[in-house]
Amino acid sequence: MGGKCADLNALYVGLARSVGLPARHVYGLRIAKSDLGYKSLGLATDKATKGQHRRTEVYLREHGWVPVDPADVRKVVLEEPPGNRPLSDEMVSKARQRLFGSWEMNWMAYNYAHDVALPGSAKQPVVYFMYPQAETVEGRVDPFDPDNFKYEITEKEMS
């Protein structure tokens, strides 16, 4: 098992804060294909059920909140076909340059929240709120257990 956006961009936040740079997690969802040609950074179909993606912002006094996404650089390296691309690869190098300072918005943000107490719930706060959450009389349903908790997210572009 490898790390995904939720951890690598979290590391950026921790590292930045520890040297005095304000930084925040931005939780959201990929909802369209990438217009920049990255198969790994967009949806292939109209299904966004597994499109959850966390990005990061770091605050620099001279520029304000700056969007960054080191996790997506890693995704291009490892997942952009044919996979395992070297840093010298043109697509990787472009992604690396682009993902410090900009976000392609085939993605929507939900929130900056962490340790979220769900309304009406007596359970522990969720670490973050990016996946559907539900509780029954038997307790909290595992959002990653599709046999017990079925959900589907679809998207449609409107003019």
Added chain:
Amino acid sequence: MLTLTSHVSLKNYAVDLSVLAKAPHVSKAELDYFLLPSRYVPTDGIVKETALKATAGATTEMEKARAIYGWWTTPSAIRRSAAAAAAIFGSCWSRAIWVENVPT
């Protein structure tokens, strides 16, 4: 069954880092809040040590932010990221950040 429909409008987002624009005002309270450690993202110990190593020689905020970004996006760092994350997050990494919340 419950259905929720959201309508969103999206626009690509970029900050022109080549110019020193006057950044929009952000309150001190907001910046202080986003410097705080949280339950699963500590900012002391090995996290701080790692960040200090990654930003050695960097003096401006921009250099520091880029150095941390660069540290994470070199191929060797990317490929050893699982081990590095485990080291950085200590006992909380697997359960909270890597396992419970990351679908495989």
